[in-house]
Amino acid sequence: MDKLDLAKTYKSYYSAPTEPQIVEFEPIRYVTIQGQGDPDDHAFSQAAEALYTLSYTIKGIYKKEEQDFTVAKLEGLWWVDGDVSKALLVPREEWRWKLLIRMPDFVRAESFEEARTQAMAKKKERGVISSIAYESLQEGVCVQMLHVGPYATEPETLEQIDQYLAEHKYRIAGLHHEIYLSDPRKVEPSRMKTILRYPIQEIEVVEG
Template identity: 70%
Template sequence: MDKLDLAKAYKAYYTAPTKPELVVFEPISYVTIVGKGDPDGTTFANATEALYTVAYGVKGHYKKLEKDFTVAKLEGQWWVNGDPRTALEVPREEWHWKLLIRMPTYVSDEIVEEARTTAMAKNKELKVISDVGYESLNEGTCVQMLHVGPYATEPETLARMEQFIEDNQLRYCGLHHEIYLSDPRKIEPAKMKTILRYPVQAIEVVVG
């Protein structure tokens, strides 16, 4: 059986134009881990390692069943005190995040739990593995746009998205969501590509 590449199988999910657009997604399952703090800090690094450790454990199980898949791109949801639009305005130590890695539709809760238990036994020093979960997110209608450049210049892209949301009489109804298409360790900041995404809904207009 050919290895499943989620980026190719779900191309609409892993691509976006360099201008805002509306898209709609069905519920999607991910392995996840939640935390708080500077994304350049140890807590974030450990959480990322734990998430990948479990994801590769799940992959290993299904490879034995001839259902191998490529581990998908890292994603993240970001917020501060329940307001996703203020994260860039406060110290990075106050950022809350949920890291995600998309899983194929055939992955089960039981296999994720088995992979997590095995990972905990093999990596006893990485205690945050116990915090890795498995959940389905239903973001529905979203505004998204491809950001090209370093993370520090994201506010420019977010401003264009916010204007699009306002012009189309929409409002935010979910967390700021990023998909990291580039590995910052292997590419210069000016060429990095990140999909920025926000769940939205129409503003109800009251007449009379």
């Protein structure tokens, strides 16, 4: 039985160069969980653990149907209330986030509900698992770039993205999106790899 590996099947989604790049994506299905606060807090790690628990439960259901797949990388959408340009200036406790794990196209909504019921029966964190959703995200045209290094130096990469958008007359039209290619528990900070992505739109130039 062949095992579907989303990272190999969708290479443009799970890879990026170390300079800004324009890409486009169709609607994609994810299991997601939303929260607020410092990513170093327990609530964040608890949400990530619950998301992986449910993803592996879904995987188990489809493995029995001979449609096995590799659980994909963790992703995150990030924002703050008010002026998003000041996201790095507000206290981390005010950050809002939505964690995502991409699902294969063949995963059905009823299988998600079945997996969530199974996971809730096995885990103490029933409330966290019950808040996980199965939803579609359509980002369309995006700019993305590979950030190499610790999360704290992401602003340097984001500055390159901002310069690129200004030069090519684009504007950000969606949430800050990160794909965590490296496990921070296993990779030293200077070598960690994270894809940074934004949905974008062309700026209309009005002829005078």
